Amino acid sequence: MKKIFLILSTVLMTGLSAQADVPWKEVAFATVSAEQPTYRNIGVTNNRQDFSEVRVLVQSTGVRIQRAEVVTDERMSLPVWHLEGDYSLNAEVTDTFEKSKIIAVRMYVTTLQPGEPVQIRIFMR
Numbered sequence: 001m002k003k004i005f006l007i008l009s010t011v012l013m014t015g016l017s018a019q020a021d022v023p024w025k026e027v028a029f030a031t032v033s034a035e036q037p038t039y040r041n042i043g044v045t046n047n048r049q050d051f052s053e054v055r056v057l058v059q060s061t062g063v064r065i066q067r068a069e070v071v072t073d074e075r076m077s078l079p080v081w082h083l084e085g086d087y088s089l090n091a092e093v094t095d096t097f098e099k100s101k102i103i104a105v106r107m108y109v110t111t112l113q114p115g116e117p118v119q120i121r122i123f124m125r
Contacts (some may be wrong), residue, residue, distance in 0.1 A: 009040050024055060024123040028105060031118040037108040039065060044121060047073065051124040052099040056082055058087040060121040062112025073101040080105075086112060 027044040054070060066082035082095035102124065111118050 009038075012118050022125045023057070024125050025105070026121060027051075027102075027124050028122040030109075030120045030122075031117050032063075032109045032120070033115070034110055035114050037064075040107055041071075042105045042107075042120075044104055044122070046124075046125070047101055049101070050099045051058050051102050053094060053096050053125050054083070054102075054105065055092060055094040055123040056083055057121040057123065058089070058091045059121065060113070060116055061089050063087050063118045063120070064108070064110040064112060066108040068095075068105070068107040070092045070097055070100075070102045071104040071105050072105060076100075077106070083107065106111070 004114070025046055027046045028042045030040060030042045032038060032040060064086050065084050068080045069077045070080055071077055078097040078100065080095040080097055083093055085093070087093065105122055109118060109120070
C-alpha cells in the first residue's frame, strides 16, 4: 500500500512541476474605461493550443473584475472565480480550469478611479 501511495504521489508531483515549467503566453490585451460594470468579451489570439491556467495583470490604479469565465472553442463557459475582486496597479491573479482550447475571456470590468482607463493583460499556459 505504501508503495502505491509513493508511486501516485511521485506521478502527481511530476505533473505539477511540469506545468510550472511551461512559460506564460500573452494571449489578450484590453483597455476599458467604465465607471459602471461593463461586459467584456476579450478574444484570445493564440487559441490553437490547450490551456489550463489563466493569469490577469492589471495595469491601472484600480479595477474591479466580476463574473469572470473562459470560453472554449466548443462555446462552453468555464468559471474562473479566483479572478474576481478589486485590484490595484500591477496586481496579478491566477486561476485554473479544465484543459481546453480557449477562444475568449469574459468578465464585467469597472474602474475604481473615475475616468481612468483600465489596461488588462491576459496570459495563459
